[in-house]
Amino acid sequence: MTVEAAPETVRGLMRAGITHVVGIPDNTSGPLFHETARHAAIRLITVAREGEAFAIACGLWMGGASPLVVVQNTGLLEAGDSLRGTALRMAAPIPILVTGRGYEKMSRSGLGAGHGVSLASLTRGDVDSAAVLTEPTLTAWGVPYRICGEHDDPVAAIEELVARAQESERPTALVLTRALP
């Protein structure tokens, strides 16, 4: 498989040197899983639960590979102890692509960055609490992150994510709140 022959997102991963994609698909990342599965240059490892993904990714890194973890923000929250006990504790340069469920609803509701977490925001019927908790949780866990929104180039952002993780030698996240190409 040449870089030119792969779809745009997979091309970006290949340029960034990613060898394995590890995670669970959702509606946003589904096309990435689909395309990765079709191209032999990058191995797809679909896990049963998100916590597995961080430990597998750390094992891959220990073995000399360059994995990318792809999970929805709900799965990120589920995987807290695994992320803490593997990638963070090891200071492993694992790039994490977090697809952001609920960001559109959160935006429509008038809540935004810096809104803070409150019982009121977590229980509002027009808000998805997964989105409310994503960034405060990443901050609390000490995982640096950036947001990739509607006006950003997701392929460039993923390539930059990989570079940031490697440069900083720590798990680093990109929260994707828009569709992939």
Add this chain to the structure above:
Amino acid sequence: MLTIAQLLEPLARHRTDEVVVTTMSVVRPWGRISDNDLDFASADSAMGHAADLALGIALARPGRGVICLNGDGSMLMSLGTLATVVEAAPRNYILVVSDNGEYEITGHQPVPAAGRIDHAALAEAAGFRNVFRFDEARAWTKRVTEVLCAPGPTFVHAVVEAGEQGPIGRGDHEQARYLRSSLAESARSVRAALTARPL
């Protein structure tokens, strides 16, 4: 039942260049009989994820055997790993569940369904290529080389006696060399050892 020594000593004798990942009550007993730069203790780490970490190493280094010495409590924390392993299908992966029926480290509390849940049957139903069950030392000692040579993914359910291991730390107070460095240092050390060798 096997004692933990009866489980580990034949494995240490026949182990050649495999990576060995340990966790929980197996960590110190393995560290007493093995001092190898490809030993890694999943201690001071994420609960229930040693088998996943070992899977990652096996997938990155397909030419090298990887053995995970897991506990039954740890296995129960992430049973979905069985499906993930089968899907990934690493031929170089051996998952050993040391089943003492309890959380030994925290003071001998029984795990859920202790003595009733059949880990070998779970692995077989999940689709592991080779599944072994041992509840006495002679059969294990006799077949350990067969286990090591079988094409994986391979699962070993070993019924063992509980020991007296307490909470595991990292630092100079620990006897085993692989517990004297931090998790981050230990991970980098194994990484350096692995990447210095051919795939």
